[in-house]
Amino acid sequence: MELNKRKKLLTVISLIIFSFLVTTAAPVHATTGSVYLKRYKNLEKQCKKLFKYDGSQQEMNQESAKEYKLWDKELNYVYKEIYSKLTPNQQKKLKKSELEWIKARDKKAKKSASEFEGGTMYPLIYNETLINLTKKRIKWLIKNYG
Known part of the structure; x- marks a missing residue:
């Protein structure tokens, strides 16, 4: 069991380092939809x-x-990269869209997990819904702005 925890810890550390390297190593002009999609995958x-x-x-x-x-x-990385390349009017529209999406995401996650309210499964169902909706949002941003 202890070995399994160490493996997971090493994997988390590797993922954090990988994420940092990809974030800092990619030149701004190369951050196109295909780069975002590669990061996603x-x-x-x-x-x-x-x-x-x-x-x-x-x-x-x-x-x-x-x-x-x-x-x-x-999601925050993709959003910030895309946002920085937009005109002020486009930025305003994207920001409004993002704020509306966040409210809807939270509402859907609460509804999805509501039948487990007070139970030990509530956090898992809530987080899984957040994960799935966030992944969809990233893909939507890439498709529409990347």
């Missing part, structure tokens, strides 16, 4: 390796929270 592969969701309920809840943080970080 790489993160998806890393998450599949890192998060097995095969432990106790508490461990799965913790894994889902960690995975959501990684996807949220990627």
Whole structure:
């Protein structure tokens, strides 16, 4: 069991380092939709390796929270990169769209997990919904702005 935890820790550290290197190494002019999509696919592969969701309920809840943080970080990266390349009017529209999306995302996550309210599965279902909606939003941003 201890070896499994060490493997997961090393994988998390590797993912963080990889994420940092990709973020800082990519020149601004190269951050096109294909680069964003490549980052997305790489993160998806890393998450599949890192998060097995095969432990106790508490461990799965913790894994889902960690995975959501990684996807949220990627969403913020893609959003900021795209936002910086837009005209002021386009920025205003994107910001409004993003704020509306965040409200809808949170509402959907709460609704999705509502039947587990007060139970140990609530955090897992809530986080899984956040993960799925965030991944969809990243793809939407790439498709529409990347």
